[in-house]
Amino acid sequence: MSLTLDIGPFLEKARQYPVIDVRSPGEFAHGHIPGAHNIPLFSNEERARVGTLYKQKGRQEAIAEGLEIVGPKLRSLVDQARGLAVDNQALVHCWRGGMRSANFAWLLNTCGIKTSTLVKGYKAYRNHVLDAFRRPAQLLVLGGETGSGKTEILRHLAAMGEQVVDLERLARHKGSSFDAVGEKEQPGTEQFENDLFTEWDQLDLTRRVWVEDESKSIGRVYLPDGLWDKMKLAPIVRIRLPKKKRIERLVQEYGKFEKKDLEAALVRIERRLGGQAFKESLEALQRNDLAAVAGLTLHYYDKAYNHAHEKRKFEKVYFVDSDTAHAGANAERIRAFVNSKLETVEAV
Numbered sequence: 001m002s003l004t005l006d007i008g009p010f011l012e013k014a015r016q017y018p019v020i021d022v023r024s025p026g027e028f029a030h031g032h033i034p035g036a037h038n039i040p041l042f043s044n045e046e047r048a049r050v051g052t053l054y055k056q057k058g059r060q061e062a063i064a065e066g067l068e069i070v071g072p073k074l075r076s077l078v079d080q081a082r083g084l085a086v087d088n089q090a091l092v093h094c095w096r097g098g099m100r101s102a103n104f105a106w107l108l109n110t111c112g113i114k115t116s117t118l119v120k121g122y123k124a125y126r127n128h129v130l131d132a133f134r135r136p137a138q139l140l141v142l143g144g145e146t147g148s149g150k151t152e153i154l155r156h157l158a159a160m161g162e163q164v165v166d167l168e169r170l171a172r173h174k175g176s177s178f179d180a181v182g183e184k185e186q187p188g189t190e191q192f193e194n195d196l197f198t199e200w201d202q203l204d205l206t207r208r209v210w211v212e213d214e215s216k217s218i219g220r221v222y223l224p225d226g227l228w229d230k231m232k233l234a235p236i237v238r239i240r241l242p243k244k245k246r247i248e249r250l251v252q253e254y255g256k257f258e259k260k261d262l263e264a265a266l267v268r269i270e271r272r273l274g275g276q277a278f279k280e281s282l283e284a285l286q287r288n289d290l291a292a293v294a295g296l297t298l299h300y301y302d303k304a305y306n307h308a309h310e311k312r313k314f315e316k317v318y319f320v321d322s323d324t325a326h327a328g329a330n331a332e333r334i335r336a337f338v339n340s341k342l343e344t345v346e347a348v
Helices: 007-013 025-030 044-057 059-084 099-110 121-132 150-159 167-171 189-200 225-233 243-254 259-268 275-286 290-311 327-341
Strands: 003-005 019-021 089-093 114-118 138-143 208-212 236-240 317-321
Touching: 003 007, 007 089, 007 114, 007 121, 025 044, 044 059, 059 099, 089 099, 089 121, 099 114, 114 121, 121 189, 121 225, 138 150, 138 225, 150 208, 150 327, 167 189, 167 208, 236 327, 243 290, 259 275, 259 290, 275 290, 317 327
Parallel strands: 003 114, 019 089, 089 114, 138 208, 138 236, 236 317
Antiparallel strands: none
16 A cells, blocks of 8 residues: 655655656646656546546546556556666655556555655645745845846855855746847746745745846746745845946857847847837847947846836845956955845845
8 A cells, every 4th residue: 555645745755766747748748846757647638538538428437448548558657667766665646646646656556666645746746835935034136237247146155155046047047038048948937936946945044045136027937926025025235337347248148149049139129129229239230249239238128127126116225336247256245245234134
């Protein structure tokens, strides 16, 4: 008989044993526990067929169809699970902790693989994920206009022992039209939340935690409501660099990309730049004057960024001025400022 576990013990045990997700490939692709292995009982089409039968003809007909589908696969399913098992043990879940995981666990246990299932399935995991972002945290937001090197500053802060969550790395996007250039395809919002939770769950929320100043969306993914609500209340420590230094950083960062990709990024913000600025930006790009492109686009980005801080009336916005674009030096400045001015950060 398989052991049933609530979400806390299940995730604790998952540190040692593999998690097998028996949902369909489509369900798994939409969102899954990071590190889980998909051994689907049904393909996407088979799951749809069983679901339709359940609605049209009832539970018994659906079960009979499911047995017909799974029967020929039993040996392969067990072999796949055996290949993943550690010390002949594995964890199994489906969507709601129903028949799919219970039956698969019975099969594995029958074949000698000690198996535990998740009470209420993946749905319980998702509730656990979203609840985690509602817990109070000593959050600090690193701000700064485009080209300030915020992501690199965060990396230096992490190297100094600060707790840092790199939202843009997890979202595979840097938050603007240009920042999709050179990135891999983004995950869906649900998977982004799951990946974010994996890091968030490792933090000591009684110590300060740094994130970068973002909008609710990062590219096509959205921050979980619990975290977004915190970011709107948390102090913003804003690095302030001369525009010339920011332009130099942007040219260095984006100069390695192909012209067609930069042009596509300009097209995406054509309406927001305005007709004349867009035309001048394209002309500057064609003559390889990336500094001019950066200067023209910064006019739009700076205006939009400052508008967001104006909306909160610059409350809890603290400026740290610097005359260098060196991220390590700026991380030192920011940390020294926080240690002297904001040593105690109120949990939000």
